[in-house]
Amino acid sequence: MTQKPLLNSFNPGNANELDAPTKALIARRQRALGAGYRLFYERPVYAERAEGIWLYGKDGERYLDAYNNVPSVGHCHPRVVEAIAKQAAKLNTHTRYLFDVVIDYAETLLATFPPDLDNVMFTCSGSEATDLALRVARDFTQAEGIIVTRHAYHGTTAAAAEVSPSRGATSPRIRTVGAPDFYRSPDGNVGAQLAEEVARAIDSLKKDGAGFAGLVLDTVFSSDGLCVEPAGFLRDVTDVVRAAGGLLIADEVQGGFGRTGSHMWGFARHGIVPDLVVMGKAMGNGMPIGGVVGKSHLFDKFGKSNRYFNTFAGNPVCCAAALAVLEVIESEQLMANSVAVGNYLRTALADLARPYPQIGDVRGAGLFAGVEFVKDQSTRQPNAAAALACVNALRDKRILISTMGPYGSTLKIRPPLPFTREAVDLLIKSLGECLTQI
């Protein structure tokens, strides 16, 4: 079992390097929150406030945020903050009463989808959305078997964790397939490979009696290390899933809300239409809201035998925030920015990488970039230690990123969408300094 390096594990061996307020808060935190809570970095970041693409520490320093996709339109965006404050002062209740904003938001959100995806059910998180999508898919197909990629992460409820092999999950009703890896694919035909593996997994599930309910895919394969090329490669596997009577569930927690720039949704880059779409993270710019968009006949059937009600889901405050997010993406042209600044970023990363043999690959789409470290460019053997050293060195230069992928060997660069060329320049300069050090 490969494990990601524990970026997020505080190492008490380094406690002496921390300032007194940080040490004191970590001690209180460990007492109250317990062993389950991890922190990023050898030297955790103690945050005070944040704005746009910057996070300000208690230490008085500012940190460039090149990592967080939750504050997708920028930390504490004034328009989102105003929407939250106004709605919180006016009405915050549940969906068994009628109110406007949940419908206004639902319609605005659905307008970004193909017409077949005509209903939305709200949740409080991406995990609850995955959990609901699995319930709907199993109800519709009357089958249990789910297929996911080998290092996928789809959430933290019991059912979502079961389809998250990156967290060590295994289950007789789950099958895993190799995620597309364009960098290590000999012929570059990642779509055909994925389709073949999924076909075999479907056979296996059917033979073992679990049946086939669906395939869950993060459309940018974030936990699997980011694979976005070539656009269109999900078409074959979509056909395989449909022919076998299963549902295609697109997890857009990472790829959605304009992250890839060219399309609002990651699946749209591939020219496919899923049956159910799971969303979360970027949806409310940090407010807890998630959802499942899908074909109404699936929800109709689910509603016949299940009474689903989620108290906080679709509440006016979170919907007001989420509606403001869509408005800001449009009014500030953040998708165009994601394309332009994303291209600038990847070009700069590729230029920077050229003299360094420890960088094997630069990849991505829009403002989601990966930089993979290897021990040797010909064998492409992953180098997690170099990536981790780089992340911690960047943190010390007050630039926030992390790693991803099955080997933890790939830098995960995934900033708020208003990221600028100047911010890219600063990131590249700092990364260059780190590369000469490690």
Next chain:
Amino acid sequence: MTQKPLLNSFNPGNANELDAPTKALIARRQRALGAGYRLFYERPVYAERAEGIWLYGKDGERYLDAYNNVPSVGHCHPRVVEAIAKQAAKLNTHTRYLFDVVIDYAETLLATFPPDLDNVMFTCSGSEATDLALRVARDFTQAEGIIVTRHAYHGTTAAAAEVSPSRGATSPRIRTVGAPDFYRSPDGNVGAQLAEEVARAIDSLKKDGAGFAGLVLDTVFSSDGLCVEPAGFLRDVTDVVRAAGGLLIADEVQGGFGRTGSHMWGFARHGIVPDLVVMGKAMGNGMPIGGVVGKSHLFDKFGKSNRYFNTFAGNPVCCAAALAVLEVIESEQLMANSVAVGNYLRTALADLARPYPQIGDVRGAGLFAGVEFVKDQSTRQPNAAAALACVNALRDKRILISTMGPYGSTLKIRPPLPFTREAVDLLIKSLGECLTQI
């Protein structure tokens, strides 16, 4: 299978009674949200704003809220609204960075618990909290079997729905036991009955190989129809659970945060200490926050083999709201108000009921009251139709309540905690008018 009456099902047969804006919004809602979404009342309420114990409709009318426990310290409480607005403008991120408010809140919350319950893990909802508590309990005991009461509701994720027989769930690893029903108990010894039934269920789970992980109890038995007397009756069953090596999981989504007035937590009324405590609803006055408070050694073991991270859980905005809730409960003495106004309410309900043979029982604790309708006081046969008629008649008098219990025969009166004697008087007057009608 008994089913609650569909209070929350919009009946198109009554569409002609609705005003045009309401009809139009319902049509848009059905198109966007689909068949899974239900509404309260034959004539749904179209909400515009809310304040304290009042909800204001689009129709310009005001509705007395005698039902909603989520806006626990009052709709749009100014102190909570201010906390949300300030924090949203300052910082909203996740717990892999350090920040103050999540720790301040965790410590303040834990101070309301017995010392053995020394850790808290945050979630976005009560459902996620139940789901996490089940994972922790199963991990600790290495057993699968869970016992719940026959009409319990503990949440909406796949795992939480599995322990929610009120929604029709069944599973080989779940056993149900009769909920305490003081009103229908011949000798009033509901504690011994419950303990005996649980002991038998434990044997059954062990015999069938599922093993015994724990007993999940709503400490006020809300979905089971509200059973709070006699205080202390959970002691026997706690001993049975412990002796069998299982965990006691208290669901405080209904009974917690001062609802019963005399104690902050429902379990405390019974003089017991659970192993894990699930909370949600009232926690953030409408903001999506839930949590599991428990004994740290349980979380320690869970953390060794599971990497649990919940993006939105413990975020600064929801924690700021939740901290303000605890401060308001204290500064406005809402628990004392719950005792005083709750007693006044139950006395008034009992006085009102006396001439009406269709009312079989008035019960409750603090500001959670039940009024059970029967067909005959001697047989105590439940009368759901009368309860439902009463709820719809009260809605037409602009008083919001609902029903509860296995038969749907009990009025569920569960207002925000700042409920007043004047509000009780209005409720009683209106209820009296309804009783003469039905």
